[in-house]
Amino acid sequence: MAEATNTTRTSPTTSEHVDEKKQGHILQRTESSALSDILPEGAVDPIYQAKAEVLNRAIQEIGFGKYQAFLFVVTGFGWLVDNLWPVSLSIILTPVVNEFHTRGPFLTLSQNVGLLVGAVLFGLGSDIWGRRVSFNTTLLIVGIFATAAAGSPTFTCLCVLAAIWSIGVGGNLPVDSAIFLEFLPGTHQYLLTVLSIWWAFGQLLASLVAWAILPDRSCPQTATSCAKKDNMGWRYFVITMGGLMLILWAIRFFVFRLHESPKYLMGRGRDAEAVEVVHKVAAYNGKTSNLTVEDLTQFDKAGAAEKGLDTSAKAAVQRNVEKFKANHIRSLFRTRKLAISTSLIILIWAIIGLAFPLYNAFVPYYLATRGADFGDGSVYITYRNQVILSVLGIPGALVGGWAVDLPYVGRKGALSISTILTGVFLFAGTTARTSDALLGWNCGYTFTSNIMYGVLYAMTPELFPTKDRGTGNGLASTANRIFGIMAPIIALYADLTSRGLTPRLLFSL
Numbered sequence: 001m002a003e004a005t006n007t008t009r010t011s012p013t014t015s016e017h018v019d020e021k022k023q024g025h026i027l028q029r030t031e032s033s034a035l036s037d038i039l040p041e042g043a044v045d046p047i048y049q050a051k052a053e054v055l056n057r058a059i060q061e062i063g064f065g066k067y068q069a070f071l072f073v074v075t076g077f078g079w080l081v082d083n084l085w086p087v088s089l090s091i092i093l094t095p096v097v098n099e100f101h102t103r104g105p106f107l108t109l110s111q112n113v114g115l116l117v118g119a120v121l122f123g124l125g126s127d128i129w130g131r132r133v134s135f136n137t138t139l140l141i142v143g144i145f146a147t148a149a150a151g152s153p154t155f156t157c158l159c160v161l162a163a164i165w166s167i168g169v170g171g172n173l174p175v176d177s178a179i180f181l182e183f184l185p186g187t188h189q190y191l192l193t194v195l196s197i198w199w200a201f202g203q204l205l206a207s208l209v210a211w212a213i214l215p216d217r218s219c220p221q222t223a224t225s226c227a228k229k230d231n232m233g234w235r236y237f238v239i240t241m242g243g244l245m246l247i248l249w250a251i252r253f254f255v256f257r258l259h260e261s262p263k264y265l266m267g268r269g270r271d272a273e274a275v276e277v278v279h280k281v282a283a284y285n286g287k288t289s290n291l292t293v294e295d296l297t298q299f300d301k302a303g304a305a306e307k308g309l310d311t312s313a314k315a316a317v318q319r320n321v322e323k324f325k326a327n328h329i330r331s332l333f334r335t336r337k338l339a340i341s342t343s344l345i346i347l348i349w350a351i352i353g354l355a356f357p358l359y360n361a362f363v364p365y366y367l368a369t370r371g372a373d374f375g376d377g378s379v380y381i382t383y384r385n386q387v388i389l390s391v392l393g394i395p396g397a398l399v400g401g402w403a404v405d406l407p408y409v410g411r412k413g414a415l416s417i418s419t420i421l422t423g424v425f426l427f428a429g430t431t432a433r434t435s436d437a438l439l440g441w442n443c444g445y446t447f448t449s450n451i452m453y454g455v456l457y458a459m460t461p462e463l464f465p466t467k468d469r470g471t472g473n474g475l476a477s478t479a480n481r482i483f484g485i486m487a488p489i490i491a492l493y494a495d496l497t498s499r500g501l502t503p504r505l506l507f508s509l
Helices: 020-036 046-062 066-100 105-125 131-135 138-149 155-170 172-182 197-213 233-255 262-267 271-284 293-302 313-324 326-333 336-360 363-374 379-403 410-431 435-463 466-493 502-508
Strands: none
Touching: 046 262, 046 271, 046 293, 066 105, 066 138, 066 155, 066 172, 066 197, 066 233, 066 271, 066 379, 105 155, 105 172, 105 466, 131 172, 138 155, 138 172, 138 233, 155 172, 172 262, 197 233, 197 379, 262 271, 271 293, 326 336, 326 466, 336 435, 336 466, 379 410, 379 435, 410 435, 435 466
């Protein structure tokens, strides 16, 4: 995202010989445009920034075509997986606890640790070994270790395998979003937001498969003992999801040929390969590109008197983590109003990182235990209700996109209303005295919370100054992941089986 720029500029020059004066003007113009970029001025090597803008304009010339359409699908797998596996783990939590007679939050803790490690490992690693390697690796890791987890003989083994497969899950979004954005023309960058529809599909897919497999192959919630042979449903479910991951990986690896990111190649000093990729994408879309190697190397000549572009792996990583330097963070707090805004948005994402897994990871377990209290806690009803809740997530996300542009409502109004309603539905759920009433309140919560998430995802980058946006997004994301690890730790000390108000009050707060 760091190289996104104004796409209305002229196309790359095609002249093979650029005089020094013209080179200076080009470099000056390109450097000055960094103010409209996500990173602060001076945070990125000016030669790298200049070349990145030339590549942006070349991609804009090509436009949106068949290559980007296929990329929308295969990178969408990353969004699907990012939600599918946390939901899947919440789905199997009840039968796993029944079989191993253990404390379920340890499984969620293992997952969240893996998600954090994966985000850091593949987020930074993609600048070392390339986007393509990461893209072709993450789903393979998930598929192999999730499939193996179906045969876990102990709860500890399952936790270890869940942590490993979650490394692959956590690496998807930072890699896939970078790949999609770097091949996307500026006029179509809104599609990065539209990709979130895959996130809703991930939850729905997991719920549908669970509903089909688990009801007849799981121990009843009221059972006093639960043998492995009577509780094979969660194992069949995990191996099915793992097999699906291998299919998605095969589509990425064998069906769709991903070209390495031109910006990664350029950053490593491989300008000729970067230009070659641009031409291949143009040809795939049935178009041609005027980009030449000289359009990139001209900046090396212009900056030769000073310092050339550092193309080492270390420099590539530094360009990615540069936004976290202290002076860049301080700029987010330089005024009282900006400090309050920054603090609140980071706090919101931190609380979401805590509350989202704390509630959603235990929804099926909560539905099952409360259903048992109401006298209708069958496994079939539990997963039927989970599917109903998952379906409501899709229109919720769409309504959120529509509400932000309503007159007199906008982003602030839509976020405020949806957040208040989400809390109201959670509190109201404590009054439920039947399983149907509990389902009704949860439906309201699911619908309004998806509106809230959709608005917040769109709103967060806009709340930070343009030149500090990368820093703000990074801080919010880090806070979200760290607090996500805290969620199952809190759950270990909370009584999830309480018949009182404790669980839902804790989740709603």
